[in-house]
Amino acid sequence: MTTAIVILVLLAGAYVVAVLEGWATNGRLRPAGPALDAVALLGRESVVTRSSDRIFFEVGPVLLLISALLAAAVLPLSPGLVVTDLATGALFVNMALAFVMVALVMAGWGPDGVYAMVGGWRFLGQLVGYSMLIVMPLTAVAMRAESLFTIRIVESQGALWNVIFQPLGFVLFFLAALAVCFLPPFDLPTAPGELAGGVMAEYTGARLAIMRLARMVLVVTLAVTVTVFYLGGWIGPVLPPWAWTLGKSLLVAAVMLFAGRYVPRIREEHFLQWFWKFGIPLALVNILYVGIVLLVVDK
Amino acid sequence: MLQTIFVGLFGIAAIWFGVVVFTTSSMVRSALALLFSQVAIGAMFLAMQSEFLGVLQIMMMATEMSIMAIFMVMYMMDPGGLMGMDMTHQKRISQAVGVLGALLVIGLVFLVGWGPIAGSVSPGRQVHDLGIELMERSMLIFETAGITILTAMIATIAVALERRR
Numbered sequence: 001m002t003t004a005i006v007i008l009v010l011l012a013g014a015y016v017v018a019v020l021e022g023w024a025t026n027g028r029l030r031p032a033g034p035a036l037d038a039v040a041l042l043g044r045e046s047v048v049t050r051s052s053d054r055i056f057f058e059v060g061p062v063l064l065l066i067s068a069l070l071a072a073a074v075l076p077l078s079p080g081l082v083v084t085d086l087a088t089g090a091l092f093v094n095m096a097l098a099f100v101m102v103a104l105v106m107a108g109w110g111p112d113g114v115y116a117m118v119g120g121w122r123f124l125g126q127l128v129g130y131s132m133l134i135v136m137p138l139t140a141v142a143m144r145a146e147s148l149f150t151i152r153i154v155e156s157q158g159a160l161w162n163v164i165f166q167p168l169g170f171v172l173f174f175l176a177a178l179a180v181c182f183l184p185p186f187d188l189p190t191a192p193g194e195l196a197g198g199v200m201a202e203y204t205g206a207r208l209a210i211m212r213l214a215r216m217v218l219v220v221t222l223a224v225t226v227t228v229f230y231l232g233g234w235i236g237p238v239l240p241p242w243a244w245t246l247g248k249s250l251l252v253a254a255v256m257l258f259a260g261r262y263v264p265r266i267r268e269e270h271f272l273q274w275f276w277k278f279g280i281p282l283a284l285v286n287i288l289y290v291g292i293v294l295l296v297v298d299k
Numbered sequence: 300m301l302q303t304i305f306v307g308l309f310g311i312a313a314i315w316f317g318v319v320v321f322t323t324s325s326m327v328r329s330a331l332a333l334l335f336s337q338v339a340i341g342a343m344f345l346a347m348q349s350e351f352l353g354v355l356q357i358m359m360m361a362t363e364m365s366i367m368a369i370f371m372v373m374y375m376m377d378p379g380g381l382m383g384m385d386m387t388h389q390k391r392i393s394q395a396v397g398v399l400g401a402l403l404v405i406g407l408v409f410l411v412g413w414g415p416i417a418g419s420v421s422p423g424r425q426v427h428d429l430g431i432e433l434m435e436r437s438m439l440i441f442e443t444a445g446i447t448i449l450t451a452m453i454a455t456i457a458v459a460l461e462r463r464r
Contacts, residue, residue: 147423
């Protein structure tokens with residue numbers, strides 16, 4: 001039952017995010033747009049390229065969807081509404097998100113197309129940049145909660161949300177979250193206007209529909225992740241807990257979609273330079289700062 | 300019972316993907332087959348109720364094997380395996396050593412007395428105990444290993460750098 005509710009929420013969220021993305025890209029608000037697009041895509045021919053690696057070609061989009069769903073499985077929407085509350089929750093999110101990269105490498109290699117392959121390998125480089133900025137801010141979050149249970153992490157923010165307690169960690173994690181779901185300015189693997197769609201370039205019809213759906217679910221999952229780890233999850237007055245989680249997540253998703261539109265796309269080597277030379281030292285400073293506050297100030 | 304079945308199923312999956320690593324000619328397929336073989340081993344850990352170890356294994360392998368894939372693509376002459384390049388050699392000896400090794404391992408499984416089976420510990424407790432272990436008794440070992448790897452990385456980069464005049 002819980003699983004069904006969570007999947008429905010994710011799908012509904014993905015729909016709203018798709019509407020928002022259309023609005024952010026085209027400047028037009030079309031509430032029925034994604035549904036019409038989906039019908040159109042499903043009706044279209046789904047082309048398989050010549051001498052493609054068929055297994056990778058088919059598995060790529062599905063694995064992307066699975067990894068986004070798996071990450072969402074440990075995120076609580078309200079105190080009782082979580083698919084499975086694992087003792088390794090925060091680590092499990094990170095594990096599931098690692099397979100986003102595997103899916104994109106597969107989808108890039110599979111179709112035997114130049115743009116797709118460049119896009120796929122680019123995302124591998126992108127992972128090398130952002131992965132530390134997922135793990136290290138999460139370490140600081142887990143330090144405060146003294147647990148990897150996602151529910152305990154939300155409860156630890158009862159007095160003060162992590163976004164205020166460790167703002168540096170929040171900024172780093174938010175940027176890394178943008179990079180995970182390859183949204184602008186970190187949309188290197190798809191890079192419209194330069195790679196002609198990159199990993200998505202060779203996908204058509206139903207396969208493209210799955211890929212787009214997976215990407216939207218990924219955005220929703222990351223928005224919920226930011227909410228759970230930094231914005232106090234379900235914590236809030238008056239409204240029921242689930243409404244707070246959904247409201248905050250929607251806001252985060254909107255910011256994720258709109259913020260990047262005002263920044264030019266970053267180049268791969270600049271991305272790596274900034275994330276490694278500035279991001280990782282800052283993440284270490286964040287861990288040190290949180291440790292000092294927890295051990296010295298709070299005691 | 301169910302636990303044994305799942306451990307067995309994931310074990311067979313691990314072996315099957317391990318076989319695929321050597322039977323495919325595509326470098327990327329080979330690397331990702333190794334990835335999924337390791338993921339199956341991680342799933343075996345999960346089935347054996349060592350949650351932290353399983354999640355860590357699955358997480359680390361995703362990144363490591365994909366990075367290995369791009370290195371294999373860079374260094375091999377035929378990364379896609381479309382030209383029918385044969386990379387095997389010394390087949391007889393390899394087969395003999397493989398069969399002997401497998402027999403040895405299977406023999407060990409049945410001949411060694413494994414002692415009493417340890418009771419399961421709750422996953423939360425496992426995470427806690429691992430943390431204490433890493434920060435107390437094994438800290439020196441891990442720090443030494445970390446510094447050694449860092450030294451090796453710096454040395455590798457230093458060797459690879461072009462000499463500036």
